[in-house]
Amino acid sequence: MKLTTKGHYGLKAMYDLALHYGDNPIPLKTVAERQRVPENYLEQLIAVLRRAGLVKSVRGAQGGYILAKRPEEITVGDVIRVLEGPIAPLECVSEEYIGDCDQFHYCITRNVWAKVRDSIVEVLDSISLADMCREAEEIKQSKE
Amino acid sequence: MKLTTKGHYGLKAMYDLALHYGDNPIPLKTVAERQRVPENYLEQLIAVLRRAGLVKSVRGAQGGYILAKRPEEITVGDVIRVLEGPIAPLECVSEEYIGDCDQFHYCITRNVWAKVRDSIVEVLDSISLADMCREAEEIKQSKE
DNA sequence: TAAAATCCCTAGTTTTTTACTAGGTTTTAG
């Protein structure tokens, strides 16, 4: 039940971009340093996010990345699905699954994992990048 | 966010034993065949479950395995924790984590994963093997 | 008492995945 660094780093990067939404494009180097992830590796992850339409890039000097939509419109689920694939503790409970498991119609353990999937999906789809920024802001306030 | 075959096969095996709770010990070979998992591999998994006190073994001819407690008293969470380790999409949100992450006290993405963990834990700890057997029974009834 | 059934244990091995690294090409502001 572990997340890989793809989802982990990718969400950190998206959150970082959300915190600076409205500013000039942020160079990947900056994001990588702030979030302490290897830049070259993050580059591969953000390429996936770009192709999926979640971030936009600006090339050349003074270039960088910005969110393709407002932070309110991007959920954690969006980011994770793009980087980690369909949300499912087991392949046979992913949304796109074409049943080739012989016990498919009578598999009780499968039902358990479908319930787990639903509860994960509900959490991930209910949290937007804007929610994360708001939470950070609240924590910051409460410390002053 | 994937489960490994350890948790998958292990739960199948425990469910199988629960279905036959009260009978004579079930040989592992039988469980492996019914649940279609490699016997030698399952042997390693059930050894872990035995050492954790979830199943008991009876050696020798006519031996096999039985649940160490009633199906009502064993949850899916118990089985998964034993086979897969602490339930946590990221190490830093597992219950036993000793914070050595520099951003520990101010990490918003971490909060997201803690929420995911909580929702998984709630599902896994709320389903017992007895619940699974009951569900199987209901499905069987509704097909008649 | 011997054979068969079964659990028990541990050391490989193969395959897959993860998590990078490296090093180039292209684009654009200044």
Added chain:
DNA sequence: CTAAAACCTAGTAAAAAACTAGGGATTTTA
């Protein structure tokens, strides 16, 4: 023109996953 950036792809080292293999110990039963 130069530097800063995005873009692209191939390679690789390490770890984990998923078994396989094979021998030993225990108990029933013929």
